[in-house]
Amino acid sequence: MADRKVSNWWTFWGVLILVWALFPLLWMVSLSFKDPATFRSSTPTFFPKTWVWDNYKTVFTDSLFTSALRNSVFIAVIATGLAVIIAMFAAYAIARMNFPGKKLLLSMALAIAMFPQAALVGPLFNMWRNLGIYDTWIGLIIPYLTFALPLSIWTMSAFFRQIPWEMEQAAQVDGATAWQAFRKVIIPLAAPGVFTTAILTFFFCWNEFLLAISLTSTDRARTVPAALSFFTGASQFQSPITYIMAASVVVTIPVVILVLVFQRRIMAGLTAGAVKG
Amino acid sequence: MAAISIRNLVKRYSDGFPAVNDVSLEIADGEFVILVGPSGCGKSTLLRMIVGLEDITSGDLLIGGERMNQKAPRDRNLAMVFQNYALYPHLTVFENIAFPMRLKNVPNEEVTKRVNEAADLLQLTEHLQRKPAHLSGGQRQRVAMGRAIVRKADAFLFDEPLSNLDAKLRGQMRTEIARLQHQLGTTTVYVTHDQTEAMTLGDRIAVLRKGLLQQVGSARQLYEEPVNLFVAGFIGSPPMNFLPGRFKNGQVETPFGTVSAAGPRLSKVGDRELVILGLRPEHFEDVRLVDATKRAQGKTFTAEVDVTEWLGSQLYAYVPYDAPSEVESQLEELERELDSEQMRTQLVVALDAASRIRSGGRAELWFDPERMHVFDAASGENLTRDPDRVFELDEIERPVEAEIQAADKTEAASESKETPEKA
Numbered sequence: 001m002a003d004r005k006v007s008n009w010w011t012f013w014g015v016l017i018l019v020w021a022l023f024p025l026l027w028m029v030s031l032s033f034k035d036p037a038t039f040r041s042s043t044p045t046f047f048p049k050t051w052v053w054d055n056y057k058t059v060f061t062d063s064l065f066t067s068a069l070r071n072s073v074f075i076a077v078i079a080t081g082l083a084v085i086i087a088m089f090a091a092y093a094i095a096r097m098n099f100p101g102k103k104l105l106l107s108m109a110l111a112i113a114m115f116p117q118a119a120l121v122g123p124l125f126n127m128w129r130n131l132g133i134y135d136t137w138i139g140l141i142i143p144y145l146t147f148a149l150p151l152s153i154w155t156m157s158a159f160f161r162q163i164p165w166e167m168e169q170a171a172q173v174d175g176a177t178a179w180q181a182f183r184k185v186i187i188p189l190a191a192p193g194v195f196t197t198a199i200l201t202f203f204f205c206w207n208e209f210l211l212a213i214s215l216t217s218t219d220r221a222r223t224v225p226a227a228l229s230f231f232t233g234a235s236q237f238q239s240p241i242t243y244i245m246a247a248s249v250v251v252t253i254p255v256v257i258l259v260l261v262f263q264r265r266i267m268a269g270l271t272a273g274a275v276k277g
Numbered sequence: 278m279a280a281i282s283i284r285n286l287v288k289r290y291s292d293g294f295p296a297v298n299d300v301s302l303e304i305a306d307g308e309f310v311i312l313v314g315p316s317g318c319g320k321s322t323l324l325r326m327i328v329g330l331e332d333i334t335s336g337d338l339l340i341g342g343e344r345m346n347q348k349a350p351r352d353r354n355l356a357m358v359f360q361n362y363a364l365y366p367h368l369t370v371f372e373n374i375a376f377p378m379r380l381k382n383v384p385n386e387e388v389t390k391r392v393n394e395a396a397d398l399l400q401l402t403e404h405l406q407r408k409p410a411h412l413s414g415g416q417r418q419r420v421a422m423g424r425a426i427v428r429k430a431d432a433f434l435f436d437e438p439l440s441n442l443d444a445k446l447r448g449q450m451r452t453e454i455a456r457l458q459h460q461l462g463t464t465t466v467y468v469t470h471d472q473t474e475a476m477t478l479g480d481r482i483a484v485l486r487k488g489l490l491q492q493v494g495s496a497r498q499l500y501e502e503p504v505n506l507f508v509a510g511f512i513g514s515p516p517m518n519f520l521p522g523r524f525k526n527g528q529v530e531t532p533f534g535t536v537s538a539a540g541p542r543l544s545k546v547g548d549r550e551l552v553i554l555g556l557r558p559e560h561f562e563d564v565r566l567v568d569a570t571k572r573a574q575g576k577t578f579t580a581e582v583d584v585t586e587w588l589g590s591q592l593y594a595y596v597p598y599d600a601p602s603e604v605e606s607q608l609e610e611l612e613r614e615l616d617s618e619q620m621r622t623q624l625v626v627a628l629d630a631a632s633r634i635r636s637g638g639r640a641e642l643w644f645d646p647e648r649m650h651v652f653d654a655a656s657g658e659n660l661t662r663d664p665d666r667v668f669e670l671d672e673i674e675r676p677v678e679a680e681i682q683a684a685d686k687t688e689a690a691s692e693s694k695e696t697p698e699k700a
Contacts, residue, residue: 169330170363172350174377174424184380188367 159193
């Protein structure tokens with residue numbers, strides 16, 4: 001009986017947390033389907049009385065959003081790709097090799113990760129304008145890499161360290177070059193780590209707002225989080241909230257899909273059976 | 278296939294510790310050599326130097342006559358089986374075995390053919406599409422061996438391959454490895470700390486201690502004519518008994534009374550203040566089971582038997598005794614080196630199973646002094662070792678082997694005589 005009671009408590013807390021987390025999301029979805037003209041009725045309801053697609057139509061015809069979506073996708077994908085590749089090599093070196101300044105490198109990386117981004121916005125704004133990369137993709141990708149790399153390196157080197165040395169040595173004896181051993185043995189084994197890092201980095205780039213709004217000024221490079229704040233209603237008397245919600249739903253979907261798809265890849269225990277456990 | 282020449286190989290770590298110290302060993306083509314020794318003796322390091330995973334500080338390593346010191350592991354064409362197998366968990370058994378060939382871009386049909394052959398040999402055919410995680414310890418071990426076989430490597434290197442298996446499986450795999458090596462005739466170097474594996478598997482055994490090669494020879498040579506105290510204590514189970522002794526006026530004073538030192542072996546020693554006498558457990562016998570004629574040749578004595586263990590084929594009796602302080606420290610150090618934790622000095626005696634001796638009583642025991650080994654108390658050198666007899670023992674062991682190997686043997690035996698002096 002006692003066990004039963006305990007498991008009921010777990011269910012209770014689980015449901016509570018789920019509701020807590022899902023409520024804003026549901027509210028967002030609900031709002032995005034409400035009629036922009038009448039959603040502020042005198043008798044508010046949680047779900048819309050009439051479900052309308054108008055907001056989505058408006059959002060996708062608005063060049064502000066479509067160009068922002070394009071920018072977001074490319075900037076996030078490029079930054080993630082670069083971060084993963086750089087972090088993979090850096091983490092491998094940290095996990096496997098001994099070189100002077102290794103400790104310094106790791107603590108520097110951690111320091112950068114803890115550095116407040118807001119403090120950098122001003123200087124970056126000036127620098128980027130002088131360098132001529134203000135309001136460009138590259139102007140966003142560079143700072144994103146800076147902030148994403150430390151964490152990526154830390155996570156990945158933790159994964160690399162778990163891979164037994166013998167795996168590589170076996171590969172070398174089997175006739176692999178260092179690069180072949182890395183590509184055919186180490187990377188497949190570290191795949192969960194690579195995916196985890198990639199997803200975390202992608203989310204960071206996808207959701208980032210502060211740098212996105214400060215270092216962009218036009219459709220050229222403005223990403224969705226920044227663009228959302230520029231949404232206006234049809235007239236100044238109309239609230240853009242429903243449009244913004246529709247846009248938010250659209251940008252949340254890839255995040256949800258990514259998590260669902262890669263959830264299975266991010267599983268530990270891929271190395272099970274490599275060595276005697 | 279190729280011969281491996283190890284010439285004055287040294288491995289010195291950055292802190293100056295020599296893990297392998299001036300080891301020389303000639304391994305003939307097709308020979309099965311065991312590297313054995315207690316943990317930390319440098320046997321694994323030596324193996325890893327051969328395969329190229331450890332840098333060589335000085336000396337020369339030749340495989341098939343070619344100097345390999347600077348070559349990367351992949352250029353040495355050796356196959357290694359690791360202690361923990363080191364299978365690739367993301368690949369199927371088939372791809373694990375095929376891995377070395379995939380790296381060399383061997384055509385697909387050839388890969389399939391050779392993997393299937395290896396799988397057939399190792400009885401892995403039905404597991405080819407499984408992942409290593411779903412295999413038992415013995416099967417993983419066989420996959421690791423399959424990966425070595427398909428390479429058509431010049432030599433196989435085994436690094437304690439059976440130490441992760443349970444006792445029963447270990448016995449089976451040991452036979453399996455011996456059969457496989459015999460079938461393929463590939464030069465093999467096998468590292469182990471298990472002396473049963475060492476004694477049963479190889480053509481020759483190389484005993485290492487603190488990075489120094491002690492003795493190289495057949496199991497019989499090491500057992501019958503050990504070069505020093507260390508080899509004598511390491512080879513054999515239960516281990517050789519070590520007792521203090523004194524040579525005076527053609528007589529040997531032993532803890533069981535004085536015996537004559539006039540025999541061909543003991544007479545070589547001459548007068549010496551303090552020596553360590555080595556007696557194998559099976560050199561003792563229950564006096565009641567010894568023929569009267571034989572009895573006169575040996576020495577009969579009475580001893581307090583502490584514990585007996587009847588094993589069906591043999592009876593082990595334990596006789597505690599106090600070692601004099603002069604040899605105690607020497608014996609203690611030896612114990613430590615051999616990784617054994619014997620609490621007290623005791624004599625282990627292996628008697629005929631028919632013996633009626635039981636625990637906690639006095640017993641009449643007999644031994645033949647002429648079979649005794651005598652070791653120098655300070656250096657541990659075997660004073661009764663007969664190098665010529667070592668040759669004879671070799672002849673007995675391998676009467677029908679090919680002439681080429683016999684020639685190699687002679688060379689090897691002379692090598693084994695040289696090395697202890699260096700040590």
